[in-house]
Amino acid sequence: MVKLIHNANIVLEDKILENGHLIIEGDTIKKVSNDKIDYLLDFNEIDEIIDAKNLYVIPGIIDIHSDAIEKEIEPRPSTLLPFNMAFYELDKKLPANGITTVYHSISLGDGVGVRSIDNSLKMIENIDSYKNINSKSINHKVHLRYEVLYHEGLDKVSELLDKDKIDYLSIMDHSPGQGQYTNPKFYREYATKVWGVTENYVDTWLDELVDLHDNLDWNKIASVIGRAKTKNINVASHDDDTLEKMDFIKNIGVNVSEFPITLEVAKYSKKLGVLTCLGAPNIVRGKSHNNNLKAMDAILEDCCDIVCSDYLPSAMIKSMCIVAQGTNSLNKAVNLFTSNPAKAVGIYDERGSIKENKKADLVLLDIDSEYPRVVNTIVNGKTVYKREV
Missing domain, CATH: 2.30.40.10 (Urease, subunit C, domain 1)
Known part of the structure; x- marks a missing residue:
């Protein structure tokens, strides 16, 4: 043809x-x-x-962080739709938004609903099998988001790496008092609204998270990151909030910083040679959903390398045009959505x-x-x- x-x-x-x-x-x-x-x-x-x-x-947009499949499966709390239906429906929607390669961001942590352990593993298996279906519209990949507070999950990450089920890996620490939740109030509001749990449940849970954070085995985590790198799988960190954390994640092999919390951290990330990734909804709205770094500020300061859909694929094209207008460069805008993410996940030789x-x-x-x-x-x-x- x-x-x-x-x-x-x-x-x-x-x-x-x-x-x-x-x-x-x-x-x-x-x-x-x-x-x-x-x-x-x-x-x-x-x-x-x-x-x-x-x-x-x-070039086709390469979306390296997309939570959209979760909302497709669970449009309302505790209301899960058939997984195969969700994948087929999302596969129809994404090309209408210019997305030709999507890295489905699947959280592996002690979550609830669509983010429960069983459902997360089920999604990974579904995506892995869906990759080879001829009737699919676009390229589907697995971005495994490992929550470091889920200590038992580290062995499962290793197992998934050994089985070649992961295309991109990120590490997250959602313990209160750091990252995007420096104020536990925001965590409480998020959990009660999104997961439908009570405030008392959240308060007990937050205490448990602090204890888990204090007992992290970073040597073991670094070892798994090293295993990913040997399989040519790049690794990201999430919600980086201090210069000290940037030095730390750089030393353990991380090459992408997702959603840095402040402009200072984003600039330092650039200095270290760690790529930065921010969200399209942030650009369209003109602000972060929890009052952290404005993506356009980072773009104008040349310390944003990649734009992802985060939770809203329909924001990609509009945000690209906003960036083009703000920078007076369509090339620069397009690169944030195409060539730069392709380089970040190691597929630039083929796509981007x-x-x-x-x-x-x-x-x-x-x-x-x-x-x-x-x-x-x-x-x-x-x-x-x-x-x-």
């Missing part, structure tokens, strides 16, 4: 190729150019021609930019209309989403 996309504004990492064209053969980009050539001479037959006049072609011989994961955007819209999404050379302009 050979596709031709022409009359396009092709967004490369360092420039925009105006009136450009792409030729896709099978699942691969074969040619990217804006030369006045007879491109039909390169192939005996063009199976599909896409006129991208007035549209921008960007529009280059010859890379996988044909592409999104055609109408960003000049009243509201930015995805017009066409192509994954591995196949059109998986299309709407009329």
Whole structure:
């Protein structure tokens, strides 16, 4: 199958190729150019021609932190839907938001509802099997979010690594008094609202979390991180709030800082060579949901490398356009959603930019209309989403 996309504004990492064209053969980009050539001479037959006049072609978005599957499975507290239904429905929604590779963020901790141990492991198995289904629209990966307070879970992380069930690993510490919960009040409000438990339950639980935090075996955690690195799986830290913590996580092998709490920490992360990742909803709202670092402040200070959907895939395209306007650079904005996350998770050789011989994961955007819209999404050379302009 050979596709031709022409009359396009092709967004490369360092420039925009105006009136450009792409030729896709099978699942691969074969040619990217804006030369006045007879491109039909390169192939005996063009199976599909896409006129991208007035549209921008960007690499498919690589979302390395997405909690969306949890909400798809559990739309209301204690109301779980069939897992296979949730995956198929989300698989339909994501390409409409320009996402062509998603790292489903699955929490492994002593949670409740969709985040219970059994349900988390079930989700991982479902995603692993779903990767190889031909009818899927996009590329699905597992981002395992290990809660370090769940001491017993560390052996399970090792087991999942040995079975090649994990594509990206992050470590979290949600104990009160640090990270995003420096004020336990926010933890209490979050738990009662999201998990539907009582304040008395939360208070008892917070005391237990403090005790678990005080008895962490960081040598064992570092050993598991080392095991992940030997399997070429990159590792992130979560809610980093001090410079001392940044030094520590850098030393144990972490290469991405998710949702740094302050601008100072984000700047220091950049200095250490640790990539920073912030959320699209933060950009759209103009603030963090719990009054931590504003993503646009970090972007304007050049200490945000990656934007993820966090909990809202529909915020990706809109936030990209906000960044482009705020930085006066569409290239820089697009890189935060494509090439930079691809580098962070080790798939840049295959995906994340529009280059010859890379996988044909592409999104055609109408960003000049009243509201930015995805017009066409192509994954591995196949059109998986299309709407009329």
